[in-house]
Amino acid sequence: MVEPLPPDHQGVFARRGLAAQGLRWGDQWSVGPAEGEEHTAHSADERAYVAWEHERLRRRARSCGVPEEALDALVADLDRAMKAVRLALFADARESLAALRRRGLLVGVCSNWFWDLEDRLTEVGLGDVVDVVVGSARTGARKPHPLIYRAVLDRCGLGASRVLFVGDMWVPDVLGPLAAGMRAVHLWRPDRAVDGIAPPLPRGAARIAGLRELIGGDGPDGRGGCG
Secondary structure (H helix, E strand, O other): OOOOOOOOHHHHHHHOOOHHHHHHHOOHHHOOOOOOOEOHHHOOOHHHHHHHHHHHHHHHHHHOOOOHHHHHHHHHHHHHHHOOOOOOOOOOHHHHHHHHHHOOOOOEEEEOOOOOHHHHHHHOOOOOOOOEEEEHHHHOEOOOOHHHHHHHHHHHOOOHHHOEEEEOOHHHHHHHHHHOOOEEEEEOOOOOOOOOOOOOOOOOEEEEOOHHHHOOOOOOOOOOOOO
16 A cells, blocks of 8 residues: 555545544544454455445444434545555566566465455556455455465465465464464565564564565475465
8 A cells, every 4th residue: 555545534524524523433544344354244245345344334433423314425435535545566576476477386465455456456567467366355354364364275276385475464464374374474674664673583484675585485385375
């Protein structure tokens, strides 16, 4: 996710004349499904998932004191604001993934994202270098829930020990995959690190500063990987 960041939710409330209710709304980043949340009952198809997204917002807005007659318009605005995010590639992303595929490795993306993950990856130029896409919205669970890692293994057609999971989020991309039996690589870009000190690596994990470092070694079994 890159700038410009999504609009502040309190501003969305204020434009609707609901500034007081907006103060009760809280952090805009905590509104969506939580990390590790399972929601398979709402992920049968896109229509069901979007309806669930809207109902979550509606319930929360109602609890903040938003009048019934104002809910639908506010929820539509909030939904648009939450999804006003875009992806952008690091300079090493496409070339690194393409190089891994040329070596015969299976390349996948697993992300906590909205229903349109595949479209967003295509927009940024990764559609032809990614074999498998596993998104939380369609899967019915968000990292680090075990269900999404099982979906990765099923889609890749590989046992856990043959998968190398690479990501920059400590729990969703390192501890979660390790618990699922995969190996994990913590992508710790020094210029992008949120915290100043990288956590100690547990057994079965490695750390890299950029994706080009993946090209120098073999995949999990010399054949394929997904992460």
